[in-house]
Amino acid sequence: MARLRAAREMRSLSQAELATKTGLPPSSIAHFEGGKRKPSFDNLRKLSEALEVTTDYLLGRTDDPDVAEKAGDPMFRHAAKLTANDRELVTALLERLAAKRGGKKEG
Numbered sequence: 001m002a003r004l005r006a007a008r009e010m011r012s013l014s015q016a017e018l019a020t021k022t023g024l025p026p027s028s029i030a031h032f033e034g035g036k037r038k039p040s041f042d043n044l045r046k047l048s049e050a051l052e053v054t055t056d057y058l059l060g061r062t063d064d065p066d067v068a069e070k071a072g073d074p075m076f077r078h079a080a081k082l083t084a085n086d087r088e089l090v091t092a093l094l095e096r097l098a099a100k101r102g103g104k105k106e107g
Contacts, residue, residue: 003058005033007051007065021050 008018008029015033019026024043031037032047039047048055053065082090 001032001035001038001058003060004029004047004051007047007053007058008033010065011051013051018047018050022046 008015013021015029016026018024019029022029022043024046028037028039028043032039032043044055044058048058051058051065054062056062057065
């Protein structure tokens with residue numbers, strides 16, 4: 001999995017450090033990165049959480065590792081489909097809405 005290696009390097013982690021963060025053996029990380037083995041869904045989830053990327057990024061379904069840090073949140077579900085300009089516009093809108101609320105709690 002080239003994406004796994006890229007994400008690990010992006011976070012400046014060694015294979016051993018990633019193994020520690022995930023609770024997996026270092027040899028498993030090496031096997032996953034080398035394409036000798038594929039991680040189970042549970043291990044894929046552990047890897048994505050430790051690397052702070054989505055499973056979609058690790059699987060090659062999206063090219064942006066940071067797009068859906070909160071992929072479970074419906075607000076972020078389609079973010080990978082947006083252009084960089086669209087994401088900037090949405091971010092600006094969200095910032096305006098947050099400023100307008102001025103820290104008011106919903107309720």
